[in-house]
Amino acid sequence: MAVKMIQAVIRPEKLDGVMNALEEKGLVALTVTNVRGRGEQRGIALEFRGMVTRVELLPKVKIELVVRDDEVDPAIQAIRASAKTGNIGDGKIFVLPVEMVGKVRTEEVWR
Numbered sequence: 001m002a003v004k005m006i007q008a009v010i011r012p013e014k015l016d017g018v019m020n021a022l023e024e025k026g027l028v029a030l031t032v033t034n035v036r037g038r039g040e041q042r043g044i045a046l047e048f049r050g051m052v053t054r055v056e057l058l059p060k061v062k063i064e065l066v067v068r069d070d071e072v073d074p075a076i077q078a079i080r081a082s083a084k085t086g087n088i089g090d091g092k093i094f095v096l097p098v099e100m101v102g103k104v105r106t107e108e109v110w111r
C-alpha cells in the first residue's frame with residue numbers, strides 16, 4: 001500500500017476546523033506543531049503611530065498526516081475547504097513520498 005505524507009501549514013485559528021474536516025473523511029491520526037514561517041509576502045508590515053515594523057515570521061500551525069495514496073486528494077480538498085479565508089497567508093500544502101510506516105505496538109508495516 002503506497003503512502004504519502006501531507007504537510008499543511010495553516011492559520012492557527014483554523015486548526016479545529018481542519019481537524020474536523022479531515023475526520024469527516026475518516027482521517028484522524030495526525031501530528032500538530034506550532035511553527036513560524038513566511039510565504040511570498042515575507043511576513044507582514046505593521047504600522048503603529050507612523051512607525052513601520054516588519055514581522056518576518058508569523059505564527060502558523062503545521063499539520064502532518066500520513067495517508068494512503070487514494071486518501072491524498074480527499075485530504076487536500078478537506079484542508080483547502082476548511083482552512084481558506086481567501087486572504088494572503090491562508091497556508092500551503094505539501095505532499096511527500098513515505099518509505100515506510102511502522103506501528104510500535106504491533107508488527108504492522110505500510111510501505
Ligand SMILES: Nc1ncnc2c1ncn2[C@@H]1O[C@H](COP(=O)(O)OP(=O)(O)OP(=O)(O)O)[C@@H](O)[C@H]1O
Nearest residue numbers: 009036037038039040041060087088089090091092
Ligand atoms: N515555499 C515554501 N516552503 C516552505 N514553507 C512555506 C512555503 N511557502 C509557504 N510556506 C509556509 O506556509 C506559511 C503560509 O504561507 P502563505 O499562505 O503566506 O503562502 P504564500 O505562497 O505566500 O500564499 P499567499 O500568497 O496566499 O499568502 C508560511 O508562513 C510558511 O510557514
Ligand SMILES: [Mg+2]
Nearest residue numbers: 039040041089
Ligand atoms: Mg503569503
